[in-house]
Amino acid sequence: MDYILASVIILSAAALGAPLLQFLGRRVKLGAYVSITAVAASIVLIAANTATGVTSTGFGSLLVSDPLGDLFALVVLCVTLAVAVASLYTSPGGPSLSSYYSLLTFSALGMLLLSYSADLLMLFVAWELMSLPTYVLAGFDKKRAESNEAAAKYAILGALSSAIILYAISLTYGVTGTTQISGVVAKIASESFNPLVSVAIILFIVGFGFKMSIVPFHMWVPDAYEGAPPAVATLFASATKKAGFVAAIRVVLAVATVYVLAPNSVFTLANVFAVLAVVTMTLGNVAALTQKSMTRLLAYSSIAQAGYILVGFAIFAYSQQTGLYTYNAVLGMTGSLFHIVNHAIMKGAAFLAATLVLIQLKRSDLDIYNGLAKRMPITAFTLAISFLALGGIPPLSGFWSKLLLFLSVINTPLAWVAVAAILNSAFSLGYYFWVIKRMYLDQGESTERVNEPSGFVVIFAVLVGLMIGIGLFPQQFIAFAHAAATSLFT
Numbered sequence: 001m002d003y004i005l006a007s008v009i010i011l012s013a014a015a016l017g018a019p020l021l022q023f024l025g026r027r028v029k030l031g032a033y034v035s036i037t038a039v040a041a042s043i044v045l046i047a048a049n050t051a052t053g054v055t056s057t058g059f060g061s062l063l064v065s066d067p068l069g070d071l072f073a074l075v076v077l078c079v080t081l082a083v084a085v086a087s088l089y090t091s092p093g094g095p096s097l098s099s100y101y102s103l104l105t106f107s108a109l110g111m112l113l114l115s116y117s118a119d120l121l122m123l124f125v126a127w128e129l130m131s132l133p134t135y136v137l138a139g140f141d142k143k144r145a146e147s148n149e150a151a152a153k154y155a156i157l158g159a160l161s162s163a164i165i166l167y168a169i170s171l172t173y174g175v176t177g178t179t180q181i182s183g184v185v186a187k188i189a190s191e192s193f194n195p196l197v198s199v200a201i202i203l204f205i206v207g208f209g210f211k212m213s214i215v216p217f218h219m220w221v222p223d224a225y226e227g228a229p230p231a232v233a234t235l236f237a238s239a240t241k242k243a244g245f246v247a248a249i250r251v252v253l254a255v256a257t258v259y260v261l262a263p264n265s266v267f268t269l270a271n272v273f274a275v276l277a278v279v280t281m282t283l284g285n286v287a288a289l290t291q292k293s294m295t296r297l298l299a300y301s302s303i304a305q306a307g308y309i310l311v312g313f314a315i316f317a318y319s320q321q322t323g324l325y326t327y328n329a330v331l332g333m334t335g336s337l338f339h340i341v342n343h344a345i346m347k348g349a350a351f352l353a354a355t356l357v358l359i360q361l362k363r364s365d366l367d368i369y370n371g372l373a374k375r376m377p378i379t380a381f382t383l384a385i386s387f388l389a390l391g392g393i394p395p396l397s398g399f400w401s402k403l404l405l406f407l408s409v410i411n412t413p414l415a416w417v418a419v420a421a422i423l424n425s426a427f428s429l430g431y432y433f434w435v436i437k438r439m440y441l442d443q444g445e446s447t448e449r450v451n452e453p454s455g456f457v458v459i460f461a462v463l464v465g466l467m468i469g470i471g472l473f474p475q476q477f478i479a480f481a482h483a484a485a486t487s488l489f490t
Contacts, residue, residue: 003049004065005058007042007073007112014038015105018098031098032088035105039081042112046073061180062122067484069116071337072246075344076111079239080104082459086352087231089453090359100140103133107235111243120169120179123247127165130243131158131211134236138228150227157210157220165207171200185254197255204252205272211244214310215280218303225299226364230355233295237302238348242340245309253316253488270318273310274417281307281424289431294354295364297431298347301390304428305343311405311421312336314414316488328408333485335404338478342389342397342470349386349463352456353379360450369435371444378452380439382460387432389467392425397470400478 015038018031050070057063084104110130117123135158139151173179175196176187188197209217225233252269284304291297312332319329356379357372358364373380389396392403402425410418470477 001048001054002058003045003052003054004063004112004116007045008109010038010041010045011105011109011112015102015109018102018105021098029088029097032084032101035101036081036084038105039077039084039108042108043074043077043081046070046077046112050074057116059122062119063113063116064118065116067480067487068246068249068337071341071480071484072115072242073112075242075341076115076239077108079242079344079348080108080111080235082348082352082463083231083235083239085455085459086234086355089455090229090231090355096140100137103137104235107131107133107137107240111239114243115246117247117250118181120172120181120184120251123181123250124162124166124169127243127247128162130240131162134158134232134240137232137235138224140232141229144227146223146227147229148227150224153220154224154228161207161210161217164203168200168203168207171196171203175200181250181254188255201252201255201269205248208244208248208252209276211240212248212306213241213244213303214276214306215283215303218280218284221303222296222299225302226293226295230295230358231352233299234348234351234355237298237351238344241302241306242344245336245340248313249488253313268317268321270314270321270414273314273317274414277307277310277314277417278420279307280304280310281421285424285428285431288428291431292366293364294357294366294369294435297366297435298350298354301350301428301431302343302347304424305339305347305390307424308402308405308421309336309339309343311409311417312339314417315409315412318412318414325412328412330482330485331404332408333488334478334482335401335408337484338404338481339398339401341477341481342401342467345463345466345470346386346389346398349382349460349467350390352459352463353383353386356452356456360452366435366438368445369438370442371447372439374447375444375450376452378457378460382464384436384439385464385467387436389471391429391432393429395468395471397467397474397477399471400474404478 014035018035021031021034049065055065057065107130110126113126114123114130117126135151135155138154139147141147172184175194176184178184178187206217213221225236281304284300284307288297288300288304291300312335315325315332316329319325357368361368389398392399406418406421409415
């Protein structure tokens with residue numbers, strides 16, 4: 001059975017059918033339930049694809065079924081499912097509800113296709129299928145000026161990144177005569193240095209960098225996260241951002257195995273990723289410390305986490321271009337992929353907790369978190385655990401992925417990146433503990449208990465259980481990430 005094709009059909013049918021269900025009288029949530037069911041069914045199918053190890057797809061050479069695609073597909077679909085369930089409590093009612101879930105499902109479909117893309121044109125189509133619905137979702141709360149501003153900024157910069165990616169694809173095709181990623185790599189490997197290839201690679205990094213929210217392509221993130229509907233911000237931080245990483249891995253890191261950006265030994269992909277990693281994590285953490293809004297704090301924290309993920313990219317590129325430190329490269333990419341999984345869980349929990357606070361207390365400034373543990377104890381506990389995990393406190397899940405990343409570069413010429421990452425991780429604990437201290441030690445404006453909906457409680461329980469469970473028993477998850485990482489070396 002072609003599980004990927006079945007998932008695509010189910011998601012396509014749900015995305016196209018959900019808006020039609022608004023005409024069925026009072027059953028306005030039917031479209032939402034259909035979308036949730038479709039995403040859940042897709043998760044089951046992709047899990048089956050992972051378990052059986054099927055390598056062929058009904059899309060021929062356009063998609064490739066491999067452990068890397070399975071990992072990213074499961075991550076983005078699970079995040080989409082959590083967002084879809086949470087949106088039952090946060091999204092607007094009435095006829096627009098079905099349209100909302102249709103857009104959410106279309107974005108999930110795009111991310112699924114992007115996870116397995118083996119052709120540059122297929123990758124671009126999937127990229128647009130993922131991105132276009134999110135521009136609308138960012139501005140779905142049309143009555144809020146902030147939401148309209150977020151949608152405008154996100155759409156403009158998103159269109160710019162898409163144009164840059166398309167130009168990079170055109171240059172690549174002009175040089176190699178193919179859009180198959182494997183064919184592009186083979187063609188580049190057989191030729192000498194070509195400045196057009198270097199330009200194309202830089203353009204790919206810039207285009208994907210917008211979605212990955214790495215510095216200096218991060219400027220849209222705080223405004224878009226703050227202006228978008230709360231649950232949609234979770235989708236941006238924990239799902240679409242991961243799609244940017246899988247695209248970069250499929251294209252940029254594939255080329256890193258055979259190509260040096262310039263004859264100058266300093267201007268290499270390894271050094272580019274190393275500098276981007278340090279700058280991204282440093283700016284993200286410093287900016288997060290100065291924020292007075294929880295949404296913007298989480299946005300800048302998410303930027304910083306992207307910097308940690310790039311550490312694995314740097315050592316991978318260095319190993320591939322020098323033929324040295326192969327073990328470190330595998331360890332680094334395992335750490336990056338593991339941290340991508342952990343980040344989706346940790347940041348998803350944090351954003352959904354902040355979403356519930358905003359819904360119930362109508363504020364997002366940090367002062368409203370004073371004494372939150374007495375008013376919303378489950379939400380406060382979830383946020384505290386997610387912050388500790390993001391900070392890399394053992395025995396939570398974030399500790400292990402950060403440890404793998406730090407160990408991968410500590411005994412290499414990129415050791416300075418490890419030092420910067422460790423210092424940044426320690427620095428980030430300042431604002432994480434600051435918020436935890438507000439929730440548990442500071443006196444709030446009120447001690448009256450606030451309702452925490454059962455749907456959110458279930459999601460929180462699952463996410464907290466994963467952060468603790470993965471931290472205590474990380475072996476299986478590390479093995480899954482390792483299998484995806486080693487597929488890059490074949």
